[in-house]
Amino acid sequence: MRNLFRTARKLALVLLFPLGVMAAEPVVNEVRIVNLKRFAGMALNVFYVSGMPAFLGVAGQSLSIRQVQTDPVRLAIDANGEVVIPARIVPRSGFSVFNNMVLVVTKVGAPPVFMKNADGSRPPDPRMPQTAIASLPAQHFQFDRMAVVGATRFPLISNTGTSQPLVLDAARDLNW
Numbered sequence: 810m811r812n813l814f815r816t817a818r819k820l821a822l823v824l825l826f827p828l829g830v831m832a833a834e835p836v837v838n839e840v841r842i843v844n845l846k847r848f849a850g851m852a853l854n855v856f857y858v859s860g861m862p863a864f865l866g867v868a869g870q871s872l873s874i875r876q877v878q879t880d881p882v883r884l885a886i887d888a889n890g891e892v893v894i895p896a897r898i899v900p901r902s903g904f905s906v907f908n909n910m911v912l913v914v915t916k917v918g919a920p921p922v923f924m925k926n927a928d929g930s931r932p933p934d935p936r937m938p939q940t941a942i943a944s945l946p947a948q949h950f951q952f953d954r955m956a957v958v959g960a961t962r963f964p965l966i967s968n969t970g971t972s973q974p975l976v977l978d979a980a981r982d983l984n985w
Contacts, residue, residue: 839896839974846890853892854913854922855882859905872957874932876905914954925950956983
């Protein structure tokens with residue numbers, strides 16, 4: 810009887826373990842970006858990525874992206890030069906965990922933007938198979954501005970989603 814109880818307890822742990830893992834998905838809280846007046850009427854594309862510091866020193870790119878974790882969000886920058894990025898759950902993908910938010914400014918009618926590393930590699934993106942990304946034309950990798958916000962630099966991530974929304978000043982915090 811004792812062995813039966815132990816077996817049942819182990820089985821319950823095995824079955825319930827995935828529920829605990831899913832509950833721990835990181836929540837990126839709401840982020841408000843101000844002082845974007847020079848980009849009013851343009852679009853802000855927000856990428857949630859897993860990456861590490863870039864090895865090649867390329868102006869404007871300080872990150873080597875391993876993987877885009879979720880579909881990017883495209884938001885309009887209003888006439889006051891402000892944009893609010895809504896809170897979002899960023900799922901884990903294997904060993905890749907969200908650790909950077911990449912902000913890219915494009916024209917409103919521009920084609921969808923994809924990430925490209927300084928060495929020319931194109932990281933996996935959930936919107937398209939890797940073979941299709943490799944054959945995309947150059948216009949899908951063009952943008953007006955790019956900034957990387959590291960998850961450790963700002964208190965963006967919480968497992969409960971209860972921390973305060975973050976306000977970034979584009980000139981001060983993003984060097985725009």
